[in-house]
Amino acid sequence: xxxxxxxxxxxxxxxxxxxxxxxxxxxxxxxxxxxxxxxxxxxxxxxxxxxxxxxxxxxxxxxxxxxxxxxxxxxxxxxxxxxxxxxxxxxxxxxxxxxxxxxxxxxxxxxxxxxxxxxxxxxxxxxxxxxxxxxxxxxxxxxxxxxxxxxxxxxxxxxxxxxxxxxxxxxxxxxxxxxxxxxxxxxxxxxxxxxxxxxxxxxxxxxxxxxxxxxxxxxxxxxxxxxxxxxxxxxxxxxxxxxxxxxxxxxxxxxxxxxxxxxxxxxxxxxxxxxxxxxxxxx
Numbered sequence: 001x002x003x004x005x006x007x008x009x010x011x012x013x014x015x016x017x018x019x020x021x022x023x024x025x026x027x028x029x030x031x032x033x034x035x036x037x038x039x040x041x042x043x044x045x046x047x048x049x050x051x052x053x054x055x056x057x058x059x060x061x062x063x064x065x066x067x068x069x070x071x072x073x074x075x076x077x078x079x080x081x082x083x084x085x086x087x088x089x090x091x092x093x094x095x096x097x098x099x100x101x102x103x104x105x106x107x108x109x110x111x112x113x114x115x116x117x118x119x120x121x122x123x124x125x126x127x128x129x130x131x132x133x134x135x136x137x138x139x140x141x142x143x144x145x146x147x148x149x150x151x152x153x154x155x156x157x158x159x160x161x162x163x164x165x166x167x168x169x170x171x172x173x174x175x176x177x178x179x180x181x182x183x184x185x186x187x188x189x190x191x192x193x194x195x196x197x198x199x200x201x202x203x204x205x206x207x208x209x210x211x212x213x214x215x216x217x218x219x220x221x222x223x224x225x226x227x228x229x230x231x232x233x234x235x236x237x238x239x240x241x242x243x244x245x246x247x248x249x250x251x252x253x254x255x256x257x258x259x260x261x262x263x264x265x266x267x268x269x270x271x272x273x274x275x276x277x278x279x280x281x282x283x
Contacts, residue, residue: 089129145181
């Protein structure tokens with residue numbers, strides 16, 4: 001009997017497991033009776049053997065036979081997991097975190113599988129740390145390509161989760177942003193897809209609007225009516241969206257009602273009036 005129990009122990013089978021895994025009772029009895037061949041044949045057919053790896057078996061056995069040692073191991077696993085996840089800045093309540101991590105330890109999950117389990121809990125309330133930093137940088141990138149207003153909070157929440165899960169990279173999201181920008185601004189698409197931002201390509205437009213309308217250039221947004229009219233210009237000769245030439249940009253800005261109320265416009269009108277009077281020899 002002693003030899004049979006020792007053999008059972010070498011396969012991770014003990015009396016402590018029987019209450020949790022009733023299917024092992026017959027296996028244990030065969031080991032106890034010294035019928036190792038029959039015991040192994042029965043063991044290999046159990047769900048316990050077929051679905052649990054060696055790490056899981058060891059931990060399950062330890063949990064039942066050495067509960068304090070197991071509890072200490074879980075505590076160390078939690079601390080290591082929390083320390084690793086702090087750098088990612090994941091925000092989740094303690095109770096949920098503890099439950100997910102305890103289950104992950106018992107199931108022998110690796111770090112990537114643990115991360116996926118946390119995502120699947122649907123209890124993440126936000127991200128800080130590296131993920132937040134990457135997301136903020138990507139929002140700025142989207143803004144420079146003129147499409148941040150097209151991407152809502154749901155989009156960025158999902159991208160934060162994807163970055164955490166490792167299913168996408170920041171480069172993948174940048175590629176996605178450029179593709180969207182190219183579709184939104186076809187006249188600028190070639191350079192956008194080559195990595196040249198929409199902001200840099202339209203800086204002359206914003207500066208021209210600011211100069212003639214006597215505004216701070218930083219206040220000219222992509223939603224500005226005059227800016228949109230210029231950047232969405234369709235050449236009437238080709239019927240295609242094209243970059244408006246600079247002379248036409250200036251003419252377009254001066255054709256707005258707003259320009260008529262500027263000092264620049266008044267000075268121009270005064271100059272023109274004076275010229276007319278001089279030609280008529282009235283000045």
